[in-house]
Amino acid sequence: MALQINATNPEHPALLLELPWQLPLEEWPEEYLVPLPRGISRHVVRYARAGDEVIAVKELARRPALREYELLRDLDRIGIPAVDPLAVVTGRTDAAGEPLESVLITRHLGGSMPYRSMFETTLRPATMHRLMDALAVLLVRLHLAGFAWGDCSLSNTLFRRDAGAYAAYLVDAETGDLHPELSVGQREYDLDLARVNISGELLDLEASGTLHPSVDPIEFGTEICARYQSLWQELTRTSVYPAGKHHYIERRIRRLNDLGFDVAEMQIEHASNGDTVTFVPKVVDAGHHQRQLLRLTGLDAEENQARRLLNDLESWMATQDDYAPGDPLGARPEVLAHRWVREVFRPTVRSVPPELRGPMDAAEIYHELLEHRWYLSERAQHDIGLGTAVEDYIRNILPKARETLRPTDG
Template sequence: MALQISATNPEHPALLLELPWQLPLEEWPEDVLVPLPRGISRHVVRYARAGDEVIAVKELAERPALREYELLRDLDRLGIPAVDPLAVVTGRVDAGGDPLESVLVTRHLGGSMPYRSMFETTMRPATMHRLMDALAVLLVRLHLSGFAWGDCSLSNTLFRRDAGAYAAYLVDAETGDLHPQLSTGQRDYDLDLARVNISGELLDLEASGALHPSVDPVEFGMEICARYQGLWQELTRTSVYPAGKYHYIERRIRRLNELGFDVAEMQIEHSSNGDTVTFVPKVVDAGHHQRQLLRLTGLDTEENQARRLLNDLESWMATQDDYAPGDPLAARPEVLAHRWVRDVFRPTVRAVPLELRGSMDPAEIYHELLEHRWYLSERAQHDIGLDTAVQDYIARILPRARETLEPTTPE
């Protein structure tokens, strides 16, 4: 069989042809590889450069490679946080004509970290709680979309910093299945696997001395279950309110938005005697603040980053002379938002030298600067201003944090 490259983008096959497909991944030369840390995997995985892109290349049999490629494409269409599928390479043979395994090619997720890299220095329990939150949100989003993961674990997840918290991304869909809707049994099976896998991974870290002494691996495995169940209940429960108390429904919707989920539609039923109203929301993918910020400014960020930037944008808009909500003659929010990007966001980010930014993207840099401004203002008991905060952050904070900001990439 001749070498075949099935790709999502017509430009990718030409770029991928330059790679040494006639060699097993374990034998690829250093000049085509990118030295990034990898996690534990059942398969051989390497990071390589294809044109201007850094790609992850995973060697596996043809059928599972094609299946995982299609599942990742499905998740992308559903807006689920997962690695981007770029191509499947089949028909590989070595110099002697012997067949080689097929390869799945995905895009490197910039600024992401495998959990083992995060534990190279002992991670505080508070940070581990944030990882469990991020993983629980990812699992809920997958289940709401009808995706049964089949192997939820820390090893199969990538983590990116998101305004002081973390965002979790699925990295391995090989064992997954997509359904119109998941049963309770399917969800419970996924959750039980997550509990067992996470406890096992943390026990392994404990044995290597990389786990904080106060962390109980079994308890943290149980924690993912508790966090998942609490989030699922909040997102899917039916609420019964007194008739006329429609602000209770608004309060529920706001709470869902704060969790990062949208209400696509709702079912409202009045009781036969008219005393109560039953409210059933249809919750869709997370990203309420992401979409709002993208619509207003064109900035594509993580959810928590978007929430923080929107708060700053709204505060700034309130100081503008042509800001008058409800006045048809006043500047539209989109106009003010683009002015904020031009006059505030971009100049602030550009003030931070490139060599000090490490793996932080512009939205994360801006969030860090807002946090530093708040800290300095609290200490000074008055608003010290963004310019002062930027200069202090560059002079005192970034030089000390530079080592922790170096880019890492998981598998």
């Protein structure tokens, strides 16, 4: 069987052909590899460079490689946070003509970290709670979309900083299945696997001495279930309100939006006596603030980053002379938003020297600067202004934090 490359982008096969497919992945020369931290995997995984892109290459049998490739493409189409599938390479043989395993190729998720790299320095319990929040949100999103993971764990997840919190991304979809809707049993099976896997991974860290002494691995494994159930209940519960209290429905929708979820449609039923209204929201995937920021500014950010940037944008718009909500003569929000990007966001981010940024993207840098401005303003008991905050951040914060901004640190 001849070498065959199935790719999502027609430009990728030509770039991928330059890689040494005649060698087993664990024997690839260093010249092809990119030294990035790798998580634990049942398969051989390497990071390599293809043109200007860094790719993750995973070696596995042909059928599961093709299946996982298609599953990741399906998740991408429905907007689930997962690694981006690029290609599958099949029909590999070594120099003697002996068959080699196929490989699945995904795009490296910039700024992301496997959980073991984050534990190279002992994480504080508060940081671990944020990781559990991110993983619970990811699992809920998958289940809302009808995806049964089958192997939820820290090892199969990548984490990116997201405005002081973390965003979780699915890495391994090999055991997953996509359905129109999941049963309670399917969700509970996934949740039980998550509990067992996470407790086991934390016990391994405890044995290696890299787990904070106050963290109980069993309790943390149980906590992921509690966080999941709380979020699932908020997103799917039926509410009964007094008739005429329509603002209660609006308040519920806003609360769902604040969690980062959209309401695609609503089922509203009036009681036969007219005294109550039953409201059942149909919640779709997270990303309310992401989509709003992208629509207004063209900036693509994580959900928490987007929420923070939108707050700053709204505050800035309120100071503009031509901002008059509801006035047809006033500037439209889209016009002001693009002015904010041009006059505030970009100049502020560019003022931070590239050599001090580490893996932080532009949205995370801007969030950090807003946080520092708030801290300095609280200390000074008045708004010190963004410019002053940027200067102090560059002079006093970034040089000290440079080591902690490396991808291998937590």
